[in-house]
Amino acid sequence: xxAKLKSxxxxxxxxxxxxxxxxxxxxxxxxxxxxxxxxxYHRVRYSLRILEQEGYIRASPAGAVATALAADLLDGxxxxxxxxxxxxxxxxKENPRNV
Numbered sequence: 001x002x003a004k005l006k007s008x009x010x011x012x013x014x015x016x017x018x019x020x021x022x023x024x025x026x027x028x029x030x031x032x033x034x035x036x037x038x039x040x041y042h043r044v045r046y047s048l049r050i051l052e053q054e055g056y057i058r059a060s061p062a063g064a065v066a067t068a069l070a071a072d073l074l075d076g077x078x079x080x081x082x083x084x085x086x087x088x089x090x091x092x093k094e095n096p097r098n099v
Contacts, residue, residue, distance in 0.1 A: 014039070016077070018047040019056055019070055027062035 021033050028036075034044045048064055051057045056070040 014043065015047045015050055018044060019051055019066065019073070022051075022057050022064045023066045023070060023074065026065045027060050029063040032063070 017037055017039075018033060021036050022028055025032065025036065030041060030044050030048060033039070033048075034041045037044070048057065051070075052059065052064075054069075055067060056073060057064045057066055
């Protein structure tokens with residue numbers, strides 16, 4: 001049941017890696033991101049597509065560039081993650097091992 005959640009968290013982690021690379025190196029192309037992050041080209045391409053659909057990056061002739069939404073996402077990320085951790089800690093407390 002939790003395998004799907006773990007998989008989604010890993011995918012989001014990769015998307016965040018890609019968005020950070022775009023912010024740091026913009027404009028940047030798929031091949032350069034793949035090289036910088038040591039990720040397969042097809043995974044980078046998928047992450048870029050998702051990030052573009054969500055409005056966090058946009059394509060330019062020179063490569064991907066971050067939008068204002070990307071800055072907002074990264075600025076609020078710690079609080080969002082803390083909230084998720086809190087939810088998981090609540091689940092953990094409500095389901096002790098010795099049941």
